[in-house]
Amino acid sequence: MAQASVTRRYRFCAAHRLHTDQLSPAENVAAFGKCNNPNGHGHNYVVLVTVKSTVPTATSKGVDLDQLDRTVGQQVITRFDHQDLNQDPEFADLTTTGENLVLLIWDLLVKHLPDGQLEKVGLIETRDNYFEYAGEARHAPVLREGRHG
Numbered sequence: 298m299a300q301a302s303v304t305r306r307y308r309f310c311a312a313h314r315l316h317t318d319q320l321s322p323a324e325n326v327a328a329f330g331k332c333n334n335p336n337g338h339g340h341n342y343v344v345l346v347t348v349k350s351t352v353p354t355a356t357s358k359g360v361d362l363d364q365l366d367r368t369v370g371q372q373v374i375t376r377f378d379h380q381d382l383n384q385d386p387e388f389a390d391l392t393t394t395g396e397n398l399v400l401l402i403w404d405l406l407v408k409h410l411p412d413g414q415l416e417k418v419g420l421i422e423t424r425d426n427y428f429e430y431a432g433e434a435r436h437a438p439v440l441r442e443g444r445h446g
């Protein structure tokens with residue numbers, strides 16, 4: 298049976314501030330620039346979720362997109378939409394960079410989707426910043442990347 302992929306697009310709005318207690322205030326400013334502003338700032342995030350499918354045939358209808366929508370809605374959109382990402386428990390010891398966020402979204406989805414179905418997660422943070430993760434070996438946290446402007 299032919300293998301294809303399908304990508305669905307989702308959106309949420311959230312606030313964050315790039316900051317880590319592992320650096321001094323001056324080092325935080327040096328690392329993150331205006332993204333370290335104490336008042337934070339917001340993004341209209343776009344999440345692109347790619348799952349393996351099968352080309353629909355007379356006996357197979359392909360991936361269940363309604364189920365995918367429910368899973369992404371419950372695990373990702375409800376959790377982050379109109380929230381301050383820095384208050385999320387998963388970010389207690391991690392900066393809210395696009396890298397860390399796309400890894401977290403992968404982790405939240407992969408355990409609630411059928412085995413082997415999730416292929417890639419993309420995250421658009423700004424006009425010019427796009428992050429993606431395709432689930433290689435267990436990832437290490439990214440502490441200081443992700444400055445944007």
Ligand code: NI
Binds near residue numbers: 313332339445
């Ligand atoms: Ni930002």
